[in-house]
Amino acid sequence: MALTIFLIMIAFIIIMQASIPFLLKKTLAFGVTIPEGYTDNKTVTAYKKVYSAINILLGIFALLGFAIWANQRALSEERIVLIGLSIQFGFLLICMVLYLYFHAKITRLKRSQNWGANLKQVRIADLAIRSKDEMLPTALYALPIMITIGLIAYTATQYGNMPDLIPTHWGPNGQPDAFSEKTPFSVVALLLILLVIQGMMLGIHVLTKRSGIKLNAAKSKTSQIQQLSFRKYTSWFLFMTSFLITILFGFLQLVTIHDGLGNEVIMLAFPLGFLFVILIATAVYAFKVGQGGSRIDVLVEEESAPGVTDVDDDQYWKAGVFYVNKNDPSIFVEKRFGVGWTINFGHPVGYLVLFVPILLIIAISLFL
CATH class of the missing domain: 1.10.132 (Topoisomerase I; Chain A, domain 4)
Structure with a gap:
């Protein structure tokens, strides 16, 4: 397998x-x-x-x-x-x-x-475009967090019935292959990691929602539709990922509490189902939307404005991968190679978003 x-x-x-x-x-x-x-x-x-x-x-x-x-x-x-x-x-x-x-x-x-030497570099700003943004409301991302808090409370009520050894890792066959002694911390460690992941997803959503919307100077109407679609589908994809991770971790926690809840077939099928759904959703998102909504079909017929092009900001992209711009208030910006978002490494908050969740997960794992 x-x-x-x-x-x-x-x-x-x-x-x-x-x-x-x-x-x-x-x-x-x-x-x-x-x-x-x-x-x-x-x-x-x-x-x-x-x-x-x-x-x-x-x-x-x-x-x-x-x-x-x-x-x-x-x-x-x-x-x-x-x-x-x-x-x-x-x-x-x-x-x-x-x-x-x-x-x-x-x-x-x-x-x-x-x-581009003969083209005028132009940066388009549309102050009204924010009112058209269809990204999911931030409050919706609190739903998976509430589910996890509920699972922590339920785990506390079932502490006495839980096994003496708590699974901390599951192999490819869906069966646990690493354990830790039962303590008040170890029984909720998986859910604490889940909370960190959910918090990171919430933070990414908030910061991408506040990020700048960059329009194509030569095709402002077309790029507006594509940008808004890109942001909308990205927020849906991020929420779906957060919700699926919550379901998977929640299932593993319930199986730990109630040993007879999952047989070998279910324990194998559940993680596999999660993997396949994530892979399929990622492929659909990438090929349907494209970077910045470039693959979104736009019915508006628009010819390129002559003699203009977008502002060339290659100087802020190190090797075309790492964006470092202290003057840009956006914490997250669109990737240049790949589909999705990357961090503005010129902003201190970007480092917090990147490293704090990783350090927290490592710390929780070390205390097991």
């Missing part, structure tokens, strides 16, 4: 990584701003195709090699997990190296050909 899970995950990563260049706005390529009039440059298009082709070929080789090699040997699940994780991280590392290579190539191409 572990082998099947990792093969599915590796295949998913291959598909997503190979597709990323074509899920972005046309004005972005490998973390570099492409001015209006150069978005269909043949060299840039060729780089995208080469990146995707290399990813697919290497991915298929790794996928088939792992499957054939694992089937020819009687490997333990721990060994399969270790090798599967190594292949995933190794493949992602190769993808990053390829990305940096093409990022450098396009940066040099842009400079050598002086793209």
